[in-house]
Amino acid sequence: MRGAQRKRAVTINDVAAAAGTSISTVSRAFHEPDIVRADTRERALEAAAALGYTPNRAARGLITGRTANVGLVVPDVANPFFPALIKGAQARARARDHALLLVDTDEDPNTEAQVIRGMAKQVDGVIAVSSRMSDRALAEVAQLTTLVLVNRRAVDVPAVLLDMAGGMRQAVEHLHALGHRRCVYLNGPRASWSNRQRRSALRATSKRLGMTVSELGPFEPSYDAGVLAADLALAEDATAIVAYNDLVALGVNARLAARGVAVPDEVSLVGFDDIQFASMASPPLTTVAVPAAAAGRDAVDLLLETIGHAPGGERDDHQLRTELRVRHSTGPPPGRPRA
Amino acid sequence: MRGAQRKRAVTINDVAAAAGTSISTVSRAFHEPDIVRADTRERALEAAAALGYTPNRAARGLITGRTANVGLVVPDVANPFFPALIKGAQARARARDHALLLVDTDEDPNTEAQVIRGMAKQVDGVIAVSSRMSDRALAEVAQLTTLVLVNRRAVDVPAVLLDMAGGMRQAVEHLHALGHRRCVYLNGPRASWSNRQRRSALRATSKRLGMTVSELGPFEPSYDAGVLAADLALAEDATAIVAYNDLVALGVNARLAARGVAVPDEVSLVGFDDIQFASMASPPLTTVAVPAAAAGRDAVDLLLETIGHAPGGERDDHQLRTELRVRHSTGPPPGRPRA
DNA sequence: GTGAAAGCGCTAACAC
DNA sequence: GTGTTAGCGCTTTCAC
Numbered sequence: 001m002r003g004a005q006r007k008r009a010v011t012i013n014d015v016a017a018a019a020g021t022s023i024s025t026v027s028r029a030f031h032e033p034d035i036v037r038a039d040t041r042e043r044a045l046e047a048a049a050a051l052g053y054t055p056n057r058a059a060r061g062l063i064t065g066r067t068a069n070v071g072l073v074v075p076d077v078a079n080p081f082f083p084a085l086i087k088g089a090q091a092r093a094r095a096r097d098h099a100l101l102l103v104d105t106d107e108d109p110n111t112e113a114q115v116i117r118g119m120a121k122q123v124d125g126v127i128a129v130s131s132r133m134s135d136r137a138l139a140e141v142a143q144l145t146t147l148v149l150v151n152r153r154a155v156d157v158p159a160v161l162l163d164m165a166g167g168m169r170q171a172v173e174h175l176h177a178l179g180h181r182r183c184v185y186l187n188g189p190r191a192s193w194s195n196r197q198r199r200s201a202l203r204a205t206s207k208r209l210g211m212t213v214s215e216l217g218p219f220e221p222s223y224d225a226g227v228l229a230a231d232l233a234l235a236e237d238a239t240a241i242v243a244y245n246d247l248v249a250l251g252v253n254a255r256l257a258a259r260g261v262a263v264p265d266e267v268s269l270v271g272f273d274d275i276q277f278a279s280m281a282s283p284p285l286t287t288v289a290v291p292a293a294a295a296g297r298d299a300v301d302l303l304l305e306t307i308g309h310a311p312g313g314e315r316d317d318h319q320l321r322t323e324l325r326v327r328h329s330t331g332p333p334p335g336r337p338r339a
Numbered sequence: 340m341r342g343a344q345r346k347r348a349v350t351i352n353d354v355a356a357a358a359g360t361s362i363s364t365v366s367r368a369f370h371e372p373d374i375v376r377a378d379t380r381e382r383a384l385e386a387a388a389a390l391g392y393t394p395n396r397a398a399r400g401l402i403t404g405r406t407a408n409v410g411l412v413v414p415d416v417a418n419p420f421f422p423a424l425i426k427g428a429q430a431r432a433r434a435r436d437h438a439l440l441l442v443d444t445d446e447d448p449n450t451e452a453q454v455i456r457g458m459a460k461q462v463d464g465v466i467a468v469s470s471r472m473s474d475r476a477l478a479e480v481a482q483l484t485t486l487v488l489v490n491r492r493a494v495d496v497p498a499v500l501l502d503m504a505g506g507m508r509q510a511v512e513h514l515h516a517l518g519h520r521r522c523v524y525l526n527g528p529r530a531s532w533s534n535r536q537r538r539s540a541l542r543a544t545s546k547r548l549g550m551t552v553s554e555l556g557p558f559e560p561s562y563d564a565g566v567l568a569a570d571l572a573l574a575e576d577a578t579a580i581v582a583y584n585d586l587v588a589l590g591v592n593a594r595l596a597a598r599g600v601a602v603p604d605e606v607s608l609v610g611f612d613d614i615q616f617a618s619m620a621s622p623p624l625t626t627v628a629v630p631a632a633a634a635g636r637d638a639v640d641l642l643l644e645t646i647g648h649a650p651g652g653e654r655d656d657h658q659l660r661t662e663l664r665v666r667h668s669t670g671p672p673p674g675r676p677r678a
Numbered sequence: 679g680t681g682a683a684a685g686c687g688c689t690a691a692c693a694c
Numbered sequence: 695g696t697g698t699t700a701g702c703g704c705t706t707t708c709a710c
Contacts, residue, residue: 011704022681023704028679040679057461057704062395062401063685063706083417090416091445099458101408101438101441104426106430276419280589280616350686350688360697361697364696375695398702402689402702
């Protein structure tokens, strides 16, 4: 027998019949146990267990207006930054008895808007991660469902933010302390909010410390782009390279190795995100760690909280710290004593 | 105004009223356009568009018995093998107008069973990837919903299989052709079906070709386990190491580098899966490529197909090829001429 | 404390 | 061709 042949699902009616009560009693036995007499409740629950009854959430949702689903919209599941976030969000959603609808937009803002619109009715709210949608589009979809942003700010939309400026500041200070005075920044995608954050923090801190920074890019946030960028960066006559993210940094690192440029002896290299493989590279990458799993968890909490609250409530953004992990891809610039 | 304040969702009644027709006509305008007169249809569709109406899938599901949801159950989203699969499955599901409910079981068979049971009512079927459930548990949940397996076989449950034996055979032949005669295999988790597949193919091929293989493990499928395993493997006096998967191989590789053991000059190293970072390692890893994204896509197709068909239909397993990608972590054993 | 009944938004007979 | 109606499985008044 194949799965398709499964028997008609057992409903609340079956349970009521078996328990010799009405369906409302069964319903109450589940949701308001206190209000039903102990022995009646027992009978109902036992009958339910015996029949293997589980309430149909869709039917419940129809009447309560709550689906117990949350949507999670990410730009690219395969980008190593996101799995941890997805995992965190999934775990928290499940812990809070919600299912997670996952959508991958392939980095396309139009897909993003369309997908959220399509999902609106079947979820209680959606979490949009690193959204590339315009503020207007964001405002529009926020009308359709409860929206929570991760790693993106927009007016009147609650968000889980990563303090990338803080991490970047640490990175620049680290470089400066080592003796670096000229660095190059490898820009990420132009439309990326993360890139703007990282870039401006880098510029501000550099300026404050009197470091020169030249900029290259924009580049795709990929390993291949890093390979490409490495040669350009080398031509810039800087002693340190700060990449938009680890993927790019890893590409740079590989290309530098291929060209025989020693890291960190000839040039220092800093990544961003601290993806799993940053620490596995050779040399292990100095990078800014971003708490992706925590962001996923917090986003779910924030969403569920927002749904529960009356609108126009208090300020409820979350801000998560990021911090520099110093590993072996950074050191004093050439000609500078190692200690 | 916050999202929570959104106005009551527009229903089919609103559209019918606006279009001056009955709700059934509106419904038909959407699902059986041909059967409704052109101008009536126009009016209905226009009214729907004007009001921003989208059918409530839960309500529809209640009556059609189809939810347009599919469940995807994976052991660990953060394991680099799965994101590609998830991405493939998500894309195909969306293309076929289905939503994807993602669940991460943290490698726990009990969670797995429980999750599928809980999901059964809100999906049309579920795809279980690399399931560690017992055959009995599998048979039980297959009763509850339409089940499709990926990378696991069980009686009477359709599956998308990866021909790991084929890839492993290629790997061993490759090693043998290079001149290797003694290799060590680093086992993955004991309960893993993948490990059994890989291990037995390796043993069979080795035997056929007259290679000795010693086994170590079981190890967790992780980088750290690889680091640990490297030293043990070295003590085995073999000229080649075959790891359960790339993560392990990468750990081995790092540890070998740290100990100053040259790959492939002193020892050859083979991984499995061809995760993104296999090609980024130094040296780039020779590994067996597994078409994860295709597996995800095929699983969705197979599931939807199975749901559509009458039960007990024809045989419908998919088998996907795997193939060796020769990169730079394998070469002739020491003392053997390089050409 | 428990049951009857009215829907939630929708589709699928069944009339007209 | 189009409208009316009976539910899908459930929660929630409202009586009792």
